[in-house]
Amino acid sequence: VEQFNPASRWRTWLLCTSAFTAALLLPVRYAMMMPAVQSWLGSFFSKTAEMEVIWQVFAVTDTSFSARLKLAYMGALLLLSAALRRIFLYAKEASLIGARKQVLSSHPVLIRGFLEASRWSTSMLMFASFFIMQMSAAASSRLQLGAMLGLLVSGRQWEYAGALISATSSVLLLLQYSYTFFSSTISQQQADYWGLQAAPGYYSEVALLLLGIVQRTVKRAAAHYTANSADAARFAVEARARRKCMRQEVGAYSAQLGSVLLLFAALYCSTAWSVMHIIVVVVFRLSKDGHKRLEPAVANSWLRLMVLALTLSLLSGLALEVWLPPGLATKPSFDELAQPFICQAFWATPAVAEDGGHCQL
Numbered sequence: 001v002e003q004f005n006p007a008s009r010w011r012t013w014l015l016c017t018s019a020f021t022a023a024l025l026l027p028v029r030y031a032m033m034m035p036a037v038q039s040w041l042g043s044f045f046s047k048t049a050e051m052e053v054i055w056q057v058f059a060v061t062d063t064s065f066s067a068r069l070k071l072a073y074m075g076a077l078l079l080l081s082a083a084l085r086r087i088f089l090y091a092k093e094a095s096l097i098g099a100r101k102q103v104l105s106s107h108p109v110l111i112r113g114f115l116e117a118s119r120w121s122t123s124m125l126m127f128a129s130f131f132i133m134q135m136s137a138a139a140s141s142r143l144q145l146g147a148m149l150g151l152l153v154s155g156r157q158w159e160y161a162g163a164l165i166s167a168t169s170s171v172l173l174l175l176q177y178s179y180t181f182f183s184s185t186i187s188q189q190q191a192d193y194w195g196l197q198a199a200p201g202y203y204s205e206v207a208l209l210l211l212g213i214v215q216r217t218v219k220r221a222a223a224h225y226t227a228n229s230a231d232a233a234r235f236a237v238e239a240r241a242r243r244k245c246m247r248q249e250v251g252a253y254s255a256q257l258g259s260v261l262l263l264f265a266a267l268y269c270s271t272a273w274s275v276m277h278i279i280v281v282v283v284f285r286l287s288k289d290g291h292k293r294l295e296p297a298v299a300n301s302w303l304r305l306m307v308l309a310l311t312l313s314l315l316s317g318l319a320l321e322v323w324l325p326p327g328l329a330t331k332p333s334f335d336e337l338a339q340p341f342i343c344q345a346f347w348a349t350p351a352v353a354e355d356g357g358h359c360q361l
Helices: 008-033 035-044 049-057 065-089 098-106 108-135 139-154 158-178 188-194 203-227 228-252 254-269 273-284 295-323
Strands: none
Touching: 008 035, 008 065, 035 188, 108 139, 108 203, 108 228, 139 158, 139 188, 139 203, 139 295, 158 203, 228 254, 228 295, 254 273, 254 295, 273 295
16 A cells, blocks of 8 residues: 555555454454353354354364464554554654754765665665565466566666555465465366465565565655755755766667676576577677667667567566466477477587476577
């Protein structure tokens, strides 16, 4: 919710709802764990086949340590929601806001730190999320990675990266939680394909959700602490001027830098797509633009071609990993994919896989 910059009343209603839910569930769940209540429930509700699902869903007979630990989580949620609601509700009238601005005015280093942390938070979030999303090989995680790659390749609307990651992680966590109630209606093969099991996708999605919360908190804190500050406005103008000069210098030779990185990617991956990467690099180096300072429009055209080659290789790899849901079509083997001419060139070279198989796509 915080990623979409909600109004104060929406945030207050959400915190009130979570606090009320925790306040309702805490005493009810605590009472259900008492031995007297357990025996009364066992005598009043017979464990028939129809009632067995309800007993499992609500964990009526679960009195383990993990269930008791969840009670502590519920109490912490109640206190945290109530405290945050009060903070957000009376933040504008708090006298500490003026004191914070006075402290920042005497420490310009803190202002620069807040501005730089806010500026780099989105980029660092996307960089870390790219590797965390690959922890799970499920189709849902691969679709999530494909959506983030689309946003990354577009080069626009990066400010919505935190919202995209938080929203997709929340949806996947809800699906994993819902699977515990409908596990009998979904085959194990389908559950493994979509990653509905709790582990290991659960941990990666929680990590992504926490990263999104931290990124949004950093940007919100920077905007809050540097608002209506003359020093912050002056530092922002100076940083914008420095970035403009740096972008002009880097942009002039960005195509040369991109060709070097694309060549390293081709050598590191050593797949059939490496041939396309090397062809793009060779064409660029042999052209008239490969040895001079380029205009932004020309450099952008070459960079788009290099990004297209990388995007095709990444998306093809994701598509082959995910393929189609079970029961629709059989996933082709590596022997079937190794028939084209581009793979035959690798069969007698060191690029053959370690197990002696054909080249990888």
